[in-house]
Amino acid sequence: MKPAPFRYADPDTLDEALAVLSDEGEGAKVLAGGQSLLPLLSMRLAAPTTLVDINRVPGLDTVEATGDGVRVGALVRHNTLLHDGAAARVQPLLTRATANVAHPAIRNRGTTVGSIAHADPSGEMTSVLALTDGSVTVATPSGVETIPWSELFVGPLETSVHGPAVVTSAFFPALPPRSGTAFAEVARRKGDYAVCGAGVVVTLDDDRRVSAVRASYLSVGLVPEVHDLTEAVAGSPVDSADWGKAAALAQSLVEPDTDLHASADYRRLLVGVLTERTLTSAAVEAAGRAA
Amino acid sequence: MTIDTERDVVLTVNGVPHEVTVPVRRLLSDALRHDLGLTGTHVGCEHGVCGACTVLVDGRPMRSCLMLAVQAAGSEIQTVEGLATDDGRGGQKLHPVQEAFRECHALQCGFCTPGFLMTIKAGLEERDRSAEISEEEVDEIVGGNLCRCTGYANIKKAVRHAAAAMQDGAE
Numbered sequence: 001m002k003p004a005p006f007r008y009a010d011p012d013t014l015d016e017a018l019a020v021l022s023d024e025g026e027g028a029k030v031l032a033g034g035q036s037l038l039p040l041l042s043m044r045l046a047a048p049t050t051l052v053d054i055n056r057v058p059g060l061d062t063v064e065a066t067g068d069g070v071r072v073g074a075l076v077r078h079n080t081l082l083h084d085g086a087a088a089r090v091q092p093l094l095t096r097a098t099a100n101v102a103h104p105a106i107r108n109r110g111t112t113v114g115s116i117a118h119a120d121p122s123g124e125m126t127s128v129l130a131l132t133d134g135s136v137t138v139a140t141p142s143g144v145e146t147i148p149w150s151e152l153f154v155g156p157l158e159t160s161v162h163g164p165a166v167v168t169s170a171f172f173p174a175l176p177p178r179s180g181t182a183f184a185e186v187a188r189r190k191g192d193y194a195v196c197g198a199g200v201v202v203t204l205d206d207d208r209r210v211s212a213v214r215a216s217y218l219s220v221g222l223v224p225e226v227h228d229l230t231e232a233v234a235g236s237p238v239d240s241a242d243w244g245k246a247a248a249l250a251q252s253l254v255e256p257d258t259d260l261h262a263s264a265d266y267r268r269l270l271v272g273v274l275t276e277r278t279l280t281s282a283a284v285e286a287a288g289r290a291a
Numbered sequence: 292m293t294i295d296t297e298r299d300v301v302l303t304v305n306g307v308p309h310e311v312t313v314p315v316r317r318l319l320s321d322a323l324r325h326d327l328g329l330t331g332t333h334v335g336c337e338h339g340v341c342g343a344c345t346v347l348v349d350g351r352p353m354r355s356c357l358m359l360a361v362q363a364a365g366s367e368i369q370t371v372e373g374l375a376t377d378d379g380r381g382g383q384k385l386h387p388v389q390e391a392f393r394e395c396h397a398l399q400c401g402f403c404t405p406g407f408l409m410t411i412k413a414g415l416e417e418r419d420r421s422a423e424i425s426e427e428e429v430d431e432i433v434g435g436n437l438c439r440c441t442g443y444a445n446i447k448k449a450v451r452h453a454a455a456a457m458q459d460g461a462e
Contacts, residue, residue, distance in 0.1 A: 035354075035357055038356070
């Protein structure tokens with residue numbers, strides 16, 4: 001349970017980090033919070049030749065909340081985002097989901113962007129990036145590019161970011177007007193990986209009727225997906241919408257897998273339960289914001 | 292910037308700077324135990340699940356098995372050895388959390404105890420100390436640490452006990 005030998009660099013600038021990543025080639029890996037990477041090293045599931053620790057790179061530790069959305073820098077710890085009031089006002093899903101990320105000791109060191117770059121389908125923030133239609137900014141030696149979530153996640157623990165590159169920030173668009181959100185998960189123990197989790201956004205029209213319903217799940221499927229559940233409840237007045245119908249639609253759309261922790265059937269059951277529960281709560285919030 | 296397999300670092304633990312040469316792959320938990328001889332920090336699962344190795348890094352609880360020793364250079368590290376204070380009579384005065392663990396029989400074999408103590412200390416210092424602690428707060432504080440002996444009833448009792456002792460206005 002000790003990491004295999006590697007070389008270590010802790011560059012002072014982003015350019016320096018990219019230069020080291022280029023020089024060291026395929027075997028180099030970026031280290032930020034390390035809360036997912038270090039267990040992989042200790043269990044020898046990964047054995048990079050070089051770790052490029054970006055913790056000294058300036059300018060990556062800020063949360064910028066504007067009317068358009070929230071930009072989270074690569075060195076922002078989960079705990080910082082969890083307590084960022086401005087970010088929560090612009091996109092409440094950030095706080096709600098982050099509260100479910102592991103335990104305080106992990107949240108103090110782990111980073112939101114690192115969690116996204118790790119691309120674990122059980123991760124809260126990968127799911128929230130998808131649900132909010134977010135994107136990441138990636139710095140490479142040839143420049144900076146923006147990758148939308150739909151092109152980012154390729155498979156479990158796999159993204160489309162290759163070669164010498166540092167994911168420098170993630171952008172979560174603002175919650176639209178007359179909308180509400182909710183996030184819930186079922187885990188065996190508090191803070192463990194969720195057996196199933198759900199995040200939802202409910203949007204109403206000017207007459208307080210349901211105009212859009214989106215949901216994204218954790219630990220269901222190989223990559224984050226967003227499901228449009230609008231057709232089950234479109235046009236229903238928010239107070240009398242049949243959220244069970246939307247939950248049934250969700251159950252028919254997801255393709256969960258069986259693993260050591262739960263069967264596919266049980267996960268589908270949880271998708272139904274969590275969808276109805278979160279939609280009911282999100283609807284109340286949407287109604288409040290539409291008033 | 293250099294690319295190294297070994298580094299000379301200064302680790303400041305419980306206020307005392309230690310100059311050590313460590314392989315860069317050395318985990319902070321192992322550096323504390325093997326290089327500095329501070330074996331109060333226990334190593335359980337070595338992948339961040341059990342919480343036994345939790346120490347405070349610049350005042351915040353973190354898993355020392357999920358940090359490299361070289362990353363801790365420049366930070367103030369506090370371990371269980373730094374909890375008790377000098378009582379001025381040649382002995383030591385236990386920290387309120389340690390005192391509460393003793394009062395409430397919150398340990399049996401003691402393996403998980405250092406991690407619990409550090410986690411709870413930080414959790415209780417961070418909270419609003421003007422209010423009485425709630426059950427939810429207690430669960431949130433200890434939720435990331437595993438005990439395999441007794442269960443958690445006495446540990447949670449100790450958290451409430453220590454919270455009362457550390458509450459504003461308490462002696």
